[in-house]
Amino acid sequence: MNQxxxxxxxxVGCMQCMAACATAHSRSHTxxxxxxxxxxxKPRIHVGSGRYAEGFPNRCRHCNPAPCMLACLPGAIxxxxxxxxxxxxxxxxxxxxxxxxxxxxxxxxxxxDSAAPPRKTVAVKCDNCLERQALGLVPACVEAxxxxxxxxxxxxxxxxxxxxxxxxxxxxxxxPAEGAPGFTLLNTIKNSLIALQEAxx
Amino acid sequence: xxxxxxxQTITEDGQLLLKKAENDQVETVWDRYRSQLPQCGYCxxxxxxxxxxxxxxxxxxxxxxxxxxxxxxxxxxxVARNLCRMIAAGAASHSDHGRDLVEVLAGVxxxxxxxxxxxxxxxxxxxxxxxxxxxxxxxxxxxxxxLAYAMxxxxxxxxxxxxxxxxxxxxxxxxWKNVGITPxxxxxxxxxxxxxxxxxxxxxxxxxxxxxxxxxxxxxxxxSLIASEVSDILFGTPTPRPASVNVGVLKKxxxxxxxxxxxxxxxxxxxxxxxxxEMKQLAEAAGAKGVNLAGVCCTGNELLMRHGIPMAGNHLxxxxxxxxxxxxxxxxDYQCIMPSLGQVASCYHTxxxxxxxxxxxxxxxxxxxxxxxxxxxxxxxxxxxxxxFGRRGRVYVPVEPVQSLGGFSVESxxxxxxxxxxxxxxxxxxxxxxxAAGIVGCNNPKILHDHGHVTLARRLVENDILVVDTGCAAxxxxxxxLKMPExxxxxxPGLKEVCGALGIPPVLHLGSCVxxxxxxxxxxxxxxxxxxxxxxxxxxGAAPEWYSEKAVSIAAYFVASGVYTVLGPMxxxxxxxxxxxxxTEGLKDVVGAVFAVEPDPGAAAILIRRHVEDRRKALGLxxxx
Numbered sequence: 122m123n124q125x126x127x128x129x130x131x132x133v134g135c136m137q138c139m140a141a142c143a144t145a146h147s148r149s150h151t152x153x154x155x156x157x158x159x160x161x162x163k164p165r166i167h168v169g170s171g172r173y174a175e176g177f178p179n180r181c182r183h184c185n186p187a188p189c190m191l192a193c194l195p196g197a198i199x200x201x202x203x204x205x206x207x208x209x210x211x212x213x214x215x216x217x218x219x220x221x222x223x224x225x226x227x228x229x230x231x232x233x234d235s236a237a238p239p240r241k242t243v244a245v246k247c248d249n250c251l252e253r254q255a256l257g258l259v260p261a262c263v264e265a266x267x268x269x270x271x272x273x274x275x276x277x278x279x280x281x282x283x284x285x286x287x288x289x290x291x292x293x294x295x296x297p298a299e300g301a302p303g304f305t306l307l308n309t310i311k312n313s314l315i316a317l318q319e320a321x322x
Numbered sequence: 323x324x325x326x327x328x329x330q331t332i333t334e335d336g337q338l339l340l341k342k343a344e345n346d347q348v349e350t351v352w353d354r355y356r357s358q359l360p361q362c363g364y365c366x367x368x369x370x371x372x373x374x375x376x377x378x379x380x381x382x383x384x385x386x387x388x389x390x391x392x393x394x395x396x397x398x399x400x401v402a403r404n405l406c407r408m409i410a411a412g413a414a415s416h417s418d419h420g421r422d423l424v425e426v427l428a429g430v431x432x433x434x435x436x437x438x439x440x441x442x443x444x445x446x447x448x449x450x451x452x453x454x455x456x457x458x459x460x461x462x463x464x465x466x467x468x469l470a471y472a473m474x475x476x477x478x479x480x481x482x483x484x485x486x487x488x489x490x491x492x493x494x495x496x497x498w499k500n501v502g503i504t505p506x507x508x509x510x511x512x513x514x515x516x517x518x519x520x521x522x523x524x525x526x527x528x529x530x531x532x533x534x535x536x537x538x539x540x541x542x543x544x545x546s547l548i549a550s551e552v553s554d555i556l557f558g559t560p561t562p563r564p565a566s567v568n569v570g571v572l573k574k575x576x577x578x579x580x581x582x583x584x585x586x587x588x589x590x591x592x593x594x595x596x597x598x599x600e601m602k603q604l605a606e607a608a609g610a611k612g613v614n615l616a617g618v619c620c621t622g623n624e625l626l627m628r629h630g631i632p633m634a635g636n637h638l639x640x641x642x643x644x645x646x647x648x649x650x651x652x653x654x655d656y657q658c659i660m661p662s663l664g665q666v667a668s669c670y671h672t673x674x675x676x677x678x679x680x681x682x683x684x685x686x687x688x689x690x691x692x693x694x695x696x697x698x699x700x701x702x703x704x705x706x707x708x709x710x711f712g713r714r715g716r717v718y719v720p721v722e723p724v725q726s727l728g729g730f731s732v733e734s735x736x737x738x739x740x741x742x743x744x745x746x747x748x749x750x751x752x753x754x755x756x757x758a759a760g761i762v763g764c765n766n767p768k769i770l771h772d773h774g775h776v777t778l779a780r781r782l783v784e785n786d787i788l789v790v791d792t793g794c795a796a797x798x799x800x801x802x803x804l805k806m807p808e809x810x811x812x813x814x815p816g817l818k819e820v821c822g823a824l825g826i827p828p829v830l831h832l833g834s835c836v837x838x839x840x841x842x843x844x845x846x847x848x849x850x851x852x853x854x855x856x857x858x859x860x861x862x863g864a865a866p867e868w869y870s871e872k873a874v875s876i877a878a879y880f881v882a883s884g885v886y887t888v889l890g891p892m893x894x895x896x897x898x899x900x901x902x903x904x905x906t907e908g909l910k911d912v913v914g915a916v917f918a919v920e921p922d923p924g925a926a927a928i929l930i931r932r933h934v935e936d937r938r939k940a941l942g943l944x945x946x947x
Contacts, residue, residue: 133367135363170360301383303899303902307363310896313922317773
């Protein structure tokens with residue numbers, strides 16, 4: 122089964138996944154119209170800024186067992202049986218924030234949403250774009266990511282790729298691992314900027 | 323909240339005012355920078371292109387996603403095009419600033435610019451001669467008119483090479499000709515740069531970058547040089563004079579008017595009005611002890627250089643200066659004026675005035691200056707500033723100002739040397755002075771404020787390298803106390819001896835950012851005296867805290883002129899290692915100089931020292947390893 126896999130070392134921090142996510146969860150499904158909707162659609166994926174100002178795409182892991190589901194008193198949080206996706210029933214949600222307190226990743230937000238009853242603030246988080254998947258599309262964040270920081274594939278396949286990568290790097294006479302020298306150079310400079318700020322004190 | 327002010331700026335006034343601004347809930351450039359993180363990696367790498375609407379496009383630096391834009395441009399082309407457009411914007415900014423001065427010069431000649439005059443007739447005549455204008459027996463205003471006309475020709479398309487290129491060493495001009503980067507019209511090169519970066523025009527990343535260099539040269543030896551020279555002609559060639567610096571120059575008991583921006587066309591008129599006895603009387607009637615004019619950024623540098631007008635701070639201080647509550651009026655023209663200033667001022671009584679027909683800002687009142695109305699409008703604004711004095715709330719000016727010596731033009735440096743550059747050449751030859759470095763450029767919230775400038779200057783003078791600086795860098799070292807004759811205590815023994823004998827500081831204030839050309843002109847004089855090219859000299863450039871497109875143009879004309887230049891922040895080029903390699907290695911074989919990037923000012927000083935000693939060795943002078 123395909124799932125969204127995050128490869129943080131490839132995130133360039135462009136936040137295009139956020140815009141694509143918000144658009145995918147809008148009424149209009151187009152960026153230009155979505156930014157004028159009320160309520161304004163909001164992303165379910167959030168790009169954080171790391172210690173070296175590097176990007177990190179933070180989204181729901183759809184944990185199992187899911188702490189948010191265990192914490193939800195009205196039973197609004199449930200698991201989609203076919204995909205294992207953790208979903209929130211916005212009709213049952215009482216906006217108590219228990220799920221956010223329980224979530225180790227801080228990916229649950231509270232706001233009005235076009236899919237929820239009008240003018241009701243509800244808990245909102247990643248739904249793995251089940252609506253898009255039903256149409257044969259990959260989740261919007263994955264489609265938007267051009268660097269491969271987000272992929273949609275079976276976990277086993279991603280892990281196999283990683284295993285092979287590690288194996289190649291320890292082969293005799295191995296070439297340096299593939300990568301992006303420019304991105305590494307930029308990050309080296311950015312890291313030294315931060316290190317300088319810290320060293321100055 | 324934990325105190326992080328010392329992580330933002332090394333300056334005492336900055337730290338104290340950051341605290342004040344936070345208490346007053348004033349949002350600053352640092353807050354906005356933090357909320358922008360992480361910044362888009364495609365853009366930081368130069369790999370995003372918005373030049374046409376088949377796009378916008380971006381190239382995946384990891385090689386799996388798209389490797390070409392819709393048009394087919396690869397990473398090399400996209401990065402080169404983006405960088406070149408930055409150069410074009412920077413060159414356009416300096417050159418348009420120069421054009422405004424030439425228009426005032428033409429206005430003075432036509433008698434249509436009341437209040438403006440020719441303050442340096444000698445310079446007018448000598449520059450006119452360089453332009454091939456017959457001056458004998460001609461009235462000053464006639465010469466001014468003819469010079470303005472000739473300079474306007476330099477902006478156009480009718481010349482094969484800019485007039486003032488002749489100040490560059492012959493070897494350098496020959497090199498430019500051979501490489502094919504001799505700048506023609508000032509506007510022509512910018513225009514051609516924009517043309518070449520249009521989809522489907524120049525798709526050779528090397529040829530794009532060469533045009534980028536030519537465009538930058540049209541700034542350095544054209545627009546900026548004209549700006550600097552005409553400013554001297556209209557407002558006087560700077561001579562050394564003391565001035566006080568940092569936010570302590572604001573006076574609790576006087577009407578404080580702060581000028582911000584770049585062009586002395588506005589600030590000189592404000593100065594004229596602010597210093598009249600009538601205004602002093604008005605100020606006294608309003609309960610103030612007088613009118614105190616201070617500058618920030620480059621228009622402040624222009625006034626400091628020519629009149630010793632106090633300097634309140636540099637780029638990252640502009641919001642904080644307003645948070646003193648002591649500024650009765652801030653008058654801005656253009657460039658580097660953060661659009662946030664109107665919002666900051668709204669927390670206090672400060673009146674914000676924009677003056678240029680080409681620059682408007684939210685939260686500012688627009689009072690347009692033109693050569694015809696400048697004198698009258700300046701007086702009116704000073705009156706209004708005085709009226710505003712009574713509306714002040716609580717005032718917080720937490721520090722005492724630092725003293726600084728400014729006003730070093732090429733002419734005044736030569737005068738300080740006793741009439742010729744020979745003593746400087748002698749000091750370099752003997753090794754007492756190892757070489758010279760120009761520290762230029764801005765502030766950038768990515769770099770601890772002023773730390774880059776001050777640390778680099780300190781490390782260089784310690785090692786007997788004379789520092790000349792301009793722009794926000796010059797303000798940083800002035801605030802740090804490096805610009806008084808007694809600042810030679812920071813210098814190494816050789817530099818200390820030479821500067822001590824001449825009574826000059828080891829760090830010389832050469833003016834605003836268009837005045838970077840003074841560095842080139844001075845270096846050319848040295849190269850000519852030694853009969854070598856600029857790239858043979860033991861000199862270097864650095865922009866430790868740069869942020870702006872203008873800085874890209876400056877760095878590019880330094881390198882194209884043969885000056886090794888070290889940048890602090892990384893320009894958006896790392897998406898193409900071909901471009902990186904060309905700029906940091908390959909250009910050596912093309913123009914005899916390269917760029918380097920080194921955010922650590924201590925390490926940048928080592929790079930510069932190595933370069934200086936390396937050049938000394940090549941010149942057959944003593945060298946240190």
